[in-house]
Amino acid sequence: MSATLDALALRLSIEEFLYLEAELLDDHRYDDWLALLADDIHYWAPTQANRLRRDRGREASAPGEVALFDDDKTTLGWRVRQMGVVTHWAEDPPSRTRHLVSNIRIAPGEAAGEYAVRSNFLCYRNRLRDEVDLWAGERHDVLRRVGEDGGTDGPGWLIARRAITLDQNVVLSKNLSVFF
Amino acid sequence: MGADDTKLEDLVRWREGLVSGEIFVDPGIHRQETERVFPRAWNYLVHESQLRQPGDFVTTFIGADPVLVARQRDGSIAAMLNSCRHRGMAVCRADAGHSRAFTCPFHGWTYDEAGRLINVPNLENGYRGQLDTGAWGLTPVPRVEGYKGLVFATFSPDAPSLVDYLGEMAWYLDCLLDRREGGTEVTGGVHKIRMHGNWKLIAEQFAGDNYHAGITHASAASALAPVTADPAGATDPISADPVPTGRAMRFTTAMARPGRQFSHRQGHGVAGFFTSDKALTGGLRQMARDQAVVADYYEATDVEVTNRLGAERAKGPSGTAGLVFPTFIYLAGVFGASTIGVAHPVGPEHFELWRWCLVDAAAPPEVKAAMVRCHAVWPLGLADADDGENWSAVQAALQGPMARRQLFNYQMGMGLAGPDPVYPGTVSPEPIGEEPQRAFYRRWLEYMTSPDSWPEVVAD
Ligand code: FES
Ligand SMILES: [Fe+2]
Numbered sequence: 122m123s124a125t126l127d128a129l130a131l132r133l134s135i136e137e138f139l140y141l142e143a144e145l146l147d148d149h150r151y152d153d154w155l156a157l158l159a160d161d162i163h164y165w166a167p168t169q170a171n172r173l174r175r176d177r178g179r180e181a182s183a184p185g186e187v188a189l190f191d192d193d194k195t196t197l198g199w200r201v202r203q204m205g206v207v208t209h210w211a212e213d214p215p216s217r218t219r220h221l222v223s224n225i226r227i228a229p230g231e232a233a234g235e236y237a238v239r240s241n242f243l244c245y246r247n248r249l250r251d252e253v254d255l256w257a258g259e260r261h262d263v264l265r266r267v268g269e270d271g272g273t274d275g276p277g278w279l280i281a282r283r284a285i286t287l288d289q290n291v292v293l294s295k296n297l298s299v300f301f
Numbered sequence: 302m303g304a305d306d307t308k309l310e311d312l313v314r315w316r317e318g319l320v321s322g323e324i325f326v327d328p329g330i331h332r333q334e335t336e337r338v339f340p341r342a343w344n345y346l347v348h349e350s351q352l353r354q355p356g357d358f359v360t361t362f363i364g365a366d367p368v369l370v371a372r373q374r375d376g377s378i379a380a381m382l383n384s385c386r387h388r389g390m391a392v393c394r395a396d397a398g399h400s401r402a403f404t405c406p407f408h409g410w411t412y413d414e415a416g417r418l419i420n421v422p423n424l425e426n427g428y429r430g431q432l433d434t435g436a437w438g439l440t441p442v443p444r445v446e447g448y449k450g451l452v453f454a455t456f457s458p459d460a461p462s463l464v465d466y467l468g469e470m471a472w473y474l475d476c477l478l479d480r481r482e483g484g485t486e487v488t489g490g491v492h493k494i495r496m497h498g499n500w501k502l503i504a505e506q507f508a509g510d511n512y513h514a515g516i517t518h519a520s521a522a523s524a525l526a527p528v529t530a531d532p533a534g535a536t537d538p539i540s541a542d543p544v545p546t547g548r549a550m551r552f553t554t555a556m557a558r559p560g561r562q563f564s565h566r567q568g569h570g571v572a573g574f575f576t577s578d579k580a581l582t583g584g585l586r587q588m589a590r591d592q593a594v595v596a597d598y599y600e601a602t603d604v605e606v607t608n609r610l611g612a613e614r615a616k617g618p619s620g621t622a623g624l625v626f627p628t629f630i631y632l633a634g635v636f637g638a639s640t641i642g643v644a645h646p647v648g649p650e651h652f653e654l655w656r657w658c659l660v661d662a663a664a665p666p667e668v669k670a671a672m673v674r675c676h677a678v679w680p681l682g683l684a685d686a687d688d689g690e691n692w693s694a695v696q697a698a699l700q701g702p703m704a705r706r707q708l709f710n711y712q713m714g715m716g717l718a719g720p721d722p723v724y725p726g727t728v729s730p731e732p733i734g735e736e737p738q739r740a741f742y743r744r745w746l747e748y749m750t751s752p753d754s755w756p757e758v759v760a761d
Contacts, residue, residue, distance in 0.1 A: 167490070168490050168491065170395075170397065171396045173395045173398045176398050182490035183489060183490075185670055186489030187488055187490030187676055188490065188673075189681065191673070191678070192678060195590070196589060199524045199678065199683060200678075202524040203520050203524035207520075208519040208520045209520035210687050211687050211690040252693070292492070292493065292494040292495065294494075295494070295690070296685055297682070297686070298686040
């Protein structure tokens with residue numbers, strides 16, 4: 122019984138964290154979003170190729186190959202800083218985005234206090250007069266508990282790794298000035 | 302609107318530096334481009350390193366036409382229309398892979414990597430054995446030629462050889478392709494992104510538009526400029542000059558640095574800044590770990606590269622951006638990544654930008670890895686975001702008849718181009734200007750107004 126309660130508490134805590142993250146992104150609070158990322162984060166979104174049947178499983182570009190995102194905290198910091206620069210025309214006027222997060226699956230991670238969390242996302246972007254982009258995909262996160270009891274003042278978690286499967290071959294938006 | 306020749310000459314008045322917005326939106330003009338420009342020009346297909354073994358293939362486009370490119374048993378590279386001779390279906394729907402046989406999903410006609418028809422279901426009972434399979438192979442792209450790893454193709458029987466077509470452009474391309482023994486290769490993976498905008502907007506930009514970078518990419522440069530506790534210690538990531546106010550870039554000042562533009566009668570162009578040693582490594586080294594690895598590599602190979610190419614070329618204007626007419630683009634060593642790419646037209650309103658990370662084959666693995674990560678962060682990320690916004694906003698504005706009938710100003714640097722004591726070809730004395738763009742549209746007009754064949758270049 123208490124094991125079930127623990128699992129539920131863990132799920133609630135992780136769900137709340139992921140919803141908070143989505144809120145920060147949709148509210149353009151990028152510096153606060155950056156604070157949710159561990160200093161050693163690898164934030165990675167491989168490209169997705171169309172392959173012959175015999176090459177199934179090799180659609181995603183391999184680690185070390187060209188990716189849509191292949192970032193550490195420094196380079197994510199650049200992207201976040203760019204969001205705040207007055208001449209970042211791609212986000213001026215700002216886009217309206219809505220990150221929907223679902224299908225959350227939680228498994229124990231490799232290190233103590235870490236969990237392997239998979240989630241699906243749908244991100245809607247609307248900007249200027251009538252421009253609409255829709256991105257769907259899956260995230261494989263490693264979430265790291267911060268503090269003994271799940272942290273005290275912060276949200277209790279850091280994102281230590283994120284691998285993003287963006288379900289597009291050709292990226293159908295004119296840019297990816299967005300985080301997933 | 303039809304695209305008759307007299308009208309086109311009113312729309313592209315390159316001598317006066319005037320180009321009408323019509324050419325970016327008109328469907329009739331676009332249809333004519335797909336018939337008169339792309340099949341006749343030398344189009345970029347693939348980097349040789351993508352096709353290492355016989356049977357290795359990629360699929361791509363020549364203008365609007367789908368093309369299958371494959372390494373042959375004799376080591377050559379062949380290109381053919383990716384369209385079945387029975388009803389036209391694409392016979393290969395993978396982006397890349399390895400196969401000795403391509404079976405059409407519709408009725409099963411099967412072709413080998415050379416495009417020969419090697420199997421037809423029901424040949425006996427359906428065709429009574431009467432089908433001449435030798436006559437029904439995939440339609441070849443008849444001419445495929447390479448230059449230092451880059452493979453191009455044309456349908457035109459009259460176009461000059463690729464090397465003659467490139468002309469002095471090859472001298473500039475060597476700065477990208479021939480830095481070290483062993484040449485170059487592309488790393489795995491490719492960025493493909495659908496842009497809202499006419500393909501000529503990006504082609505002319507890579508041919509000559511350094512001008513835009515000062516404003517369009519100011520946000521990227523600001524984001525990259527190091528933030529130091531002591532603002533006086535910060536430097537411009539491009540010029541490595543001190544930046545007095547931390548990350549507040551004076552990017553338009555950076556655009557006033559020395560450089561050159563090269564423009565070629567075939568429509569190619571190069572626009573670039575001279576690169577000082579300080580700029581080559583100084584600013585780069587301060588950015589982040591990967592850029593520092595690249596900076597160390599540039600420094601370690603500097604003598605070798607300079608010996609190969611000569612100092613004027615190694616640190617000359619080709620170290621920025623260029624275009625091989627109509628749609629091959631490159632960025633050389635910008636923020637730690639060299640990028641080659643192609644801009645496929647998708648109707649008049651869109652193009653698809655495909656970009657690979659180009660590395661020296663002889664570079665150590667850790668340097669290649671660092672360059673790949675720079676490629677992810679810079680060309681697609683920090684830079685393209687703002688370029689994409691420009692192109693879509695131009696395209697959206699030109700939907701109105703009054704807006705698209707405007708003649709736009711392509712007059713920067715008119716009359717300044719000529720021979721240069723150091724750099725070959727027609728050269729402008731500044732890194733910004735619009736001579737390559739005028740040359741691009743002059744050449745485009747010649748293709749468009751030539752009804753039957755590849756247009757000869759006429760002397761001035
Ligand atoms: S269309 Fe290819 S076999 Fe019929
Ligand atoms: Fe640009």
